[in-house]
Amino acid sequence: xxxxxxxxxxxxxxxxGRFGGRFMPEALIPALDELDAEYRKIQSDQGFQDxxxxxxxxxxxxxxxxxxxxxxxxxxGARILLxxxxxxxxxxxxxxxxxxxxxxxxxxxxxxxxAETGAGQxxxxxxxxxxxxxxxxVVYMGEEDTRRQALNxxxxxxxxxxxxxxxxxxxxxxDAMNExxxxxxxxxxxxxxxxxxxxxxHPFPAMVRDFARGIGVEARAQCLELTGRLPDxxxxxxxxxxxxxxxxxxxxxxxxxxxYGFEAGGxxxxxxxxxxxxxxxxxxxxxxxxxxxxxxxxxxxxxxHSISAGLDYPGVGPExxxxxxxxxxxxxxxxxxxxxxxxxxxxxxxGIIPAIESAHALAGARRVARELGPDATIVVNLSGRxxxxxxxxxxxxxxxEERS
Amino acid sequence: xxxxxxxxxxxxxxxxxxLMPYLTGAITGDWVDYLRAFVDAGADAIEIGxxxxxxxxxxxxxxxxxxxxxxxxxxxxxxxxxxxxxxxxVPLVASTYxxxxxxxxxxxxxxALRTAGVDGLIVADLPLxxxxxxxxxxxxxxxxxxxxxxxxxxxxxxxxxARRSRGFVYAVSLMGTTGxxxxxxxxxxTLAGQLCESTDRPVLLGFGISxxxxxxxxxxxxxxxVVGAAIMRRILDGASPADVGAYLAAMRQxxxxxxxxxx
Numbered sequence: 001x002x003x004x005x006x007x008x009x010x011x012x013x014x015x016x017g018r019f020g021g022r023f024m025p026e027a028l029i030p031a032l033d034e035l036d037a038e039y040r041k042i043q044s045d046q047g048f049q050d051x052x053x054x055x056x057x058x059x060x061x062x063x064x065x066x067x068x069x070x071x072x073x074x075x076x077g078a079r080i081l082l083x084x085x086x087x088x089x090x091x092x093x094x095x096x097x098x099x100x101x102x103x104x105x106x107x108x109x110x111x112x113x114x115a116e117t118g119a120g121q122x123x124x125x126x127x128x129x130x131x132x133x134x135x136x137x138v139v140y141m142g143e144e145d146t147r148r149q150a151l152n153x154x155x156x157x158x159x160x161x162x163x164x165x166x167x168x169x170x171x172x173x174x175d176a177m178n179e180x181x182x183x184x185x186x187x188x189x190x191x192x193x194x195x196x197x198x199x200x201x202h203p204f205p206a207m208v209r210d211f212a213r214g215i216g217v218e219a220r221a222q223c224l225e226l227t228g229r230l231p232d233x234x235x236x237x238x239x240x241x242x243x244x245x246x247x248x249x250x251x252x253x254x255x256x257x258x259x260y261g262f263e264a265g266g267x268x269x270x271x272x273x274x275x276x277x278x279x280x281x282x283x284x285x286x287x288x289x290x291x292x293x294x295x296x297x298x299x300x301x302x303x304x305h306s307i308s309a310g311l312d313y314p315g316v317g318p319e320x321x322x323x324x325x326x327x328x329x330x331x332x333x334x335x336x337x338x339x340x341x342x343x344x345x346x347x348x349x350x351g352i353i354p355a356i357e358s359a360h361a362l363a364g365a366r367r368v369a370r371e372l373g374p375d376a377t378i379v380v381n382l383s384g385r386x387x388x389x390x391x392x393x394x395x396x397x398x399x400x401e402e403r404s
Numbered sequence: 405x406x407x408x409x410x411x412x413x414x415x416x417x418x419x420x421x422x423l424m425p426y427l428t429g430a431i432t433g434d435w436v437d438y439l440r441a442f443v444d445a446g447a448d449a450i451e452i453g454x455x456x457x458x459x460x461x462x463x464x465x466x467x468x469x470x471x472x473x474x475x476x477x478x479x480x481x482x483x484x485x486x487x488x489x490x491x492x493x494v495p496l497v498a499s500t501y502x503x504x505x506x507x508x509x510x511x512x513x514x515x516a517l518r519t520a521g522v523d524g525l526i527v528a529d530l531p532l533x534x535x536x537x538x539x540x541x542x543x544x545x546x547x548x549x550x551x552x553x554x555x556x557x558x559x560x561x562x563x564x565x566a567r568r569s570r571g572f573v574y575a576v577s578l579m580g581t582t583g584x585x586x587x588x589x590x591x592x593x594t595l596a597g598q599l600c601e602s603t604d605r606p607v608l609l610g611f612g613i614s615x616x617x618x619x620x621x622x623x624x625x626x627x628x629x630v631v632g633a634a635i636m637r638r639i640l641d642g643a644s645p646a647d648v649g650a651y652l653a654a655m656r657q658x659x660x661x662x663x664x665x666x667x
Contacts, residue, residue, distance in 0.1 A: 013533055023502045023529045025461045026565070027554035027579055168467055174458065181460040186580040188556065285503040285529070286458065298479040299507030300457040 009322065014202020014289075016322035022201040023285045028181075031188045036203040038108055043210070048107070052100055052211075059132070060095045061088045062214065066222035066379070071349040078369035078376040081231065083219045083247060085383045086354065092384030093215055093243045094125040098194060100211030102129035105192040112136040112191040116180040118145055118173035119309030119388060120152025121355075122196030127161035129194075137161040140179045142172040145309065152388060170303045173313050177287055197240025198317035201288030205245075205317050212246025219379050220250045227377055233258040233368050236381040237360040238331065239275065239311035241320045243383035248329060258330065261320060262364035264306035265333030275304035276333040277316040278324050286315040292324070307336040307392065308356040310384070338363040340396050343386070355384030356392065406548035408449065408495045408523040408571040412606040412627075415448050421659040422572075422628025423619075424497070424608055425635055425652055426451040428469040429483035430476060436486055438639065441649035443492050446656035451526065451630060452487065454480050454500035461528040463583030465633040468640055480504055480513070484520035497524030497550065497571070502538075505530075510541035518545040524571045525549050532564060539568070550574050553599060555591035562595075566603035573599055575626060577611045583633045585612035588621050596626035616658030623662055631655065 009016045014036075022032060042048040056062040065084040073080045085093040105113055113135050117123030123139040130137035139156055143165040146153050156163050169175035177200075184193040198208040216234075223231050234251055236244035238261040251257045266274035274280055277292040284293040286301060294302045294314035304314040323329035339356060342363035346354050354362065358381070365380045372378070386393065394400035405413075412422055425442045427435065429452050442450050455470035455478055462470065480500075487496060498517055505513045505527055517525060525547050530538060532551070542549040548571030553562055556579060566573050577592035578585070592609055599607045609622045610630030619629045631652070638648055 021534050022531060023534055024531060025529055025554070025576075026531050026552045027556050027576060029531050029554075029561075030556045030558060168464075169457070169471070178458050178460045182463070182581045185461065188579065283506075285501075285506060287460070288529070290506075293503075295503070295507075298481070299504045300474060301503075302457075 009319065010202060010206050014206065016319045017325060019290050019321040020202060020205060020318035021290050022288060023290065024201045024288045025185055027185050028188060032201055032203070034108065038104055039203045039207045042104065048103065052103055055099045055103065056096060056214070059089060060099055062096065063218040064088055066219055066226060068226060069350050072346060075345060075349050076366050076369045077374055078372060078378055080365060081223060081226070081377065081379045082382045083215060083379060085215060085243065085381060086352070086358065086385035090125045090128050091387060092121055092125070092355065093212060093246060094122050094196065096214060096246070097196070097208050097211045097242060098125040098129035101192065101194045102133045102135065105135060106133055108192065110190055110192045112138070112187065113194045114138045114140065114180050114183050114191055115194045115196060116140050116173065116176040117196065118142070118176070118312055120145070120149040120156065121310060121384065121388065123161070123163070124152055124155045124159070126194050126196070127156045127159035130161065131159050138183065139163050140166050140176040140183070142170070142176050143167045144171040145173065149309065172303070174301065181287070198242040198245045198319060199240040199287060199289060199291070199315060205289065205319055208242050209245045209249060209319060212242050213249040215243065215246040215381065216248060216250030219247055223377070223379060230254055230257050231379045232372055232376040233260060233378045235260045235262065235361045235365040235368060235378060237311060237357045237383065238263050238316060238320060239313050239357065240315070241317035243381050245317060245319055247381040248323070252328060259323070259328065260364055260368055261329055261331045262334045262360045263331055264308055264311035264360060265335040266305040268335055269333050273305040274333060275306040275312050275314065277314060278320065278331040279333045289318045291318040291321040292316050307339065307396070308360065310355065310357040311360065332364060334360040334363045340393070342366060343393060344397070352382070353386035354382055355386050356389045358383045406523060406546060406570055408497065408548040409605065411495050412449065412572055416606055416627050419663055420448065421623040421663050422448045422606060422608060423652070423656055423659060424449045424451055424628060424630045426453060426630060426632030428453040428455055428466065428473050428636055430473045430478035430486065431469055431639060434645070436490065437645040438648060439490065439492055441645035442652060443494055445649045445652035447494055447652065448628065449495045449497055449524070450492070451497045451499050451632065452483065454483055454498055454504055456501040456504055459501065461581055463581035463633060465584070465637045465640065466582050469636040472640065480516070484516055484522070487520045487522065490521065495523040496521060497526060498522050499526035499528065502527050502529050505538055510538045511544070514541040514545035514547050517547050523548060526552070526574060528552070532568065535568070552576050553595060555579055555595050559598065562598055563602045566599055566605060569605060572606040572608050573603060574630070575599055575607050575609045577609050577613070580611070582611055584614040584637060588613065588618045592622060593625050596622070600625060616655045619655050620658040620662040623659055
């Protein structure tokens with residue numbers, strides 16, 4: 001471990017050890033400086049914090065429940081507490097981030113937001129927040145994803161957002177992010193880029209973490225109240241990593257609490273068809289930060305694969321890269337098949353249909369339960385609900401017909 | 405002072421406006437012939453793009469060119485091998501994104517540039533605050549790391565960029581990505597003017613310069629121009645080295661006329 005205390009990271013230039021930073025075109029640096037200054041200001045601005053808390057409480061449905069999942073616990077062999085972020089408005093933890101960033105956008109006097117989205121969840125959340133704050137909203141989405149996630153495209157349009165299909169590169173999330181960055185460099189004077197995860201250039205990883213860290217603060221207090229002690233482990237899925245850093249952060253100083261991040265192992269890390277940047281990638285720079293990425297032997301980014309669109313990204317937030325290097329958190333891949341098995345288990349034991357992303361955390365928690373034994377208490381971040389995944393899951397389980 | 409900067413200063417001092425055309429490396433099988441055509445048409449330096457899978461600062465044309473080159477199997481190694489021993493008589497400047505610089509480490513990367521006879525380097529996503537490591541590696545290898553300045557860059561920062569840049573300062577003419585534009589932006593003149601006031605290092609204006617007229621207009625404040633997307637658009641549409649050479653020769657002529665009006 002380094003001498004730096006993780007809870008005080010990043011440093012003033014946005015570095016988490018050797019990760020993070022701001023690898024961006026010069027044209028965006030003044031905007032990032034402005035955002036960083038604003039982000040520092042709101043940390044000690046009680047007015048902002050009160051307004052954010054009020055919005056979360058009265059509009060977002062936060063704090064979310066910590067649910068003692070006894071039937072699941074019985075099946076898994078350890079006490080599982082589910083942090084029910086799936087019950088938030090728009091169906092996932094992401095509402096915390098977009099409300100925070102929308103409030104910030106308003107403070108900066110900008111009238112337009114842009115966002116990238118993969119499955120459409122962050123796009124829907126962004127469109128929602130934009131509507132609430134009267135901001136123009138443009139969402140970039142890979143052409144391939146607009147086809148696979150037509151319902152979320154419709155949702156965004158209903159909310160008044162413009163959805164721009166991106167037909168460059170692999171036509172998925174990473175290309176949508178490239179296109180959003182191109183829009184931003186062109187329109188930065190009027191536009192805030194509402195990045196959807198704890199990745200990208202500084203201050204985004206730290207800022208998105210801080211907007212999401214309420215998940216862990218709540219879960220920690222709720223667990224203490226419910227069980228009288230801290231959990232033995234906290235489990236979350238990791239794509240870009242906002243829900244994971246959101247629940248981990250408050251537990252980082254609690255050295256007795258093990259932190260587990262589960263990456264999308266796709267068809268298995270050894271097949272090359274996965275999205276496990278930490279466990280199956282190496283260091284590089286993508287979308288403004290130095291972190292773990294999936295790249296070929298020439299340094300070109302390679303396409304990720306996962307049944308879960310929300311985890312299907314060839315990079316990861318830099319703070320996770322740092323937590324991995326320091327050993328404070330453990331990252332492991334979970335395959336599509338393991339995730340879907342856990343998805344089915346939660347449906348059948350608790351009557352909760354999880355997002356496939358969150359099913360990766362559940363699958364990982366089953367492994368952790370085997371390791372820690374029946375006396376262990378494990379908090380699992382149920383980061384989103386599965387409504388959006390009904391078609392994918394239905395096909396996977398062969399209970400609905402394939403559409404042509 | 406590096407070879408690139410010495411060369412550009414000499415040409416500028418001789419009263420010449422600087423012309424730096426751009427080519428995406430390995431865009432075609434005969435890509436090296438385009439470089440020769442650039443030199444014959446009067447290029448003062450040549451920018452070689454080392455294509456990256458995620459070119460966030462590039463517009464549609466150079467994205468497409470990068471994609472085409474990568475689909476043909478382009479890599480840093482292969483492009484540098486293609487440049488080795490060419491002896492074109494003008495300096496070469498590699499331009500790329502930070503991930504490719506970091507891939508084998510900045511020292512190995514800059515060393516490979518040197519070995520291939522490349523004198524300069526542009527990294528689109530490397531701002532001042534992150535530049536130390538690459539700056540040191542480039543200096544050690546005798547490669548000039550040219551920094552970019554943008555219309556949004558505040559004056560004190562412009563001065564720092566001009567001070568730390570080597571070879572030349574790349575003035576990005578507008579807020580946006582690379583690509584052809586109908587007119588030279590107003591911000592181009594302002595930025596080039598500010599830079600020329602704060603440094604005697606050559607200032608090259610790039611992004612959007614597509615026509616001889618725009619180039620001539622640009623050098624009223626800047627020391628020279630970079631022409632990229634306008635060339636790559638033509639090559640993607642099938643232009644031969646001779647075709648592109650003719651296009652650049654017209655630009656060269658416009659630059660020369662602007663510097664020495666017919667007397």
